[in-house]
Amino acid sequence: MGQVSDLYSRKVAAGQLRADHAQQQVLPHMDHVLDQMQAAPAPKRSAWRAFLGVGSPDPAPAAKGLYLWGGVGRGKSMLMDLMAEAAGQIPCRRVHFHEFMQEIQAGLNEARKRGQQDTVRPVAEGVARQTRLLCFDEMQITDIADAMIVGRLFQVLFDQGVTVVTTSNRVPEDLYKHGLNRQLFLPFIGLIRERMEVVCLDSQTDYRQNRQGGPVWFAPADAQAKAALDGAWSDLTGDATPEPLTIAVQGRQVTLPAHAGRVARSSFWDLCGRPLGPADYLAVARAVDVLLIDGVPRLSASNYNEARRFVTLIDALYEAKVRLIASAADEPEQLYNEGEGSFEFERTASRLREMQDAAWGRRADAAPPEEAESATA
Known part of the structure; x- marks a missing residue:
């Protein structure tokens, strides 16, 4: 030791x-x-x-x-x-x-x-x-x-x-x-x-905010953002025809509307508008390498339950190093600015920002020295 x-x-x-x-x-x-x-x-x-x-x-x-x-x-x-x-x-x-x-x-x-x-x-x-x-x-x-x-x-x-x-x-x-x-x-x-x-831990440096991301977060969630996600899907799957992905979780089934190989795509409401929990999101994270999410809305007290599920989903994706590509109403830091749950969402916004970096999710032993600061996340 x-x-x-x-x-x-x-x-x-x-x-x-x-x-x-x-x-x-x-x-x-x-x-x-x-x-x-x-x-x-x-x-x-x-x-x-x-x-x-x-x-x-x-x-x-x-x-x-x-x-x-x-x-x-x-x-x-x-x-x-x-x-x-x-x-x-x-x-x-x-x-x-x-x-x-x-x-x-x-x-x-x-x-x-x-x-x-x-x-x-x-x-x-x-x-x-x-x-x-x-x-x-x-x-x-x-x-x-x-x-x-x-x-x-x-x-x-x-x-x-x-x-x-x-x-x-x-x-x-x-x-x-x-x-x-x-x-x-x-x-x-x-x-x-x-x-x-x-x-x-009273550091003045937020290492996640200091990193520059690639084009994986598209705001606002308009027609241009949808086209960008369509293009990402095409590139990642080779224009494969999407099929539903059904995952068995503790005796029930969780379905993602579209998948090809280990790439899946879903709307925010398909994932967070239903009564899913941590076990469901962990199963999703284990089943895919890349997840595309369409239409993340602004979050507030009016959709508090959906917001909590989104936080849990991002935690699962983050821990499993699943690559996230999404369209949203705004940048991560502006999605949930007030009301119950906004404090907790600061961590989620930080993770979403980190997950935008091109090098995020690489194995630590494969990361080149110039990207070493990613280990501080």
């Missing part, structure tokens, strides 16, 4: 990263987490279990984790990648928080089917058997189902010796802000403060 700061320095020296003072200020906190984990005593069985010769070892105490928060595009995701890489032999999982919670909810459903009264504990213990270090990207709580179980879930994970490191755009006290039954969620904020060091 190495240190995150050493790995960061090597990548800077190799031209793969651009040194950033604010990021460098965070590195000792990340190193400290790994140092604690390395120094932790090995798991052992209790005296009674040892005497009887039964039972699994008692979990070692969890090292104090890290909650890294700050504005969009400051390099938090890149730092999380380095944390997972530096973990070495420590059983570690690096996962987007949205995806992790989808897995947890699926596990809870299975536990209910088995008639278990305490559904959270066995699911959390299953995670702990495989992982000592959980590295989450983009912790945010918007779903009441997640909000009601995260406190209990993370308490069991900590008790089982799992250390958590996460990024977020918000200080802990702003998680699930104005959410339904938020008073039941508040103990989770206290748990974060108790079991994780809260650190702000």
Whole structure:
């Protein structure tokens, strides 16, 4: 196991990263987490279990984790990648928080089917058997189902010796802000403060905004934009005749109106006007390499549900490195400027801007040195 700061320095020296003072200020906190984990005593069985010769070892105490928060595009995701890489032999999982919670909810459903009264504990213990270090990207709580179980879930994970490191755009006290039954969620904020060091990444540089994109975002969504998407479809598919793509997701079907090979095309309303969720969008992201979306409208309280689905869709596409080509009512930063959800959309707008770059989505080991700043996204 190495240190995150050493790995960061090597990548800077190799031209793969651009040194950033604010990021460098965070590195000792990340190193400290790994140092604690390395120094932790090995798991052992209790005296009674040892005497009887039964039972699994008692979990070692969890090292104090890290909650890294700050504005969009400051390099938090890149730092999380380095944390997972530096973990070495420590059983570690690096996962987007949205995806992790989808897995947890699926596990809870299975536990209910088995008639278990305490559904959270066995699911959390299953995670702990495989992982000592959980590295989450983009912790945010918007779903009441997640909000009601995260406190209990993370308490069991900590008790089982799992250390958590996460990024977020918000200080802990702003998680699930104005959410339904938020008073039941508040103990989770206290748990974060108790079991994780809260650190702000206060960089003045937004690396995503500093990059120049290619012609993949067309605004406004007029006839000229439609013609541009038609041309992109023709170029990408060789004028193939489009056919519907139906994807099976947890016993139901999600259909994209047009696809050829691993290129698909859909209107905003086909994707976000229907009651689809994270699992559906993750399945879409796994099924295609390029997605064309027609007619992204202005977003506001009047189409709040559709806007939330669009945010979730972009998260899934971003994590899977799916290339996005779209027509929209305006530039990403101007799509959702006021009302509930506009703050959260700043991250989505930043990702949409980053995804416009011609080099976005390339494998890190294939990126030439002059494009190294993309690793800071």
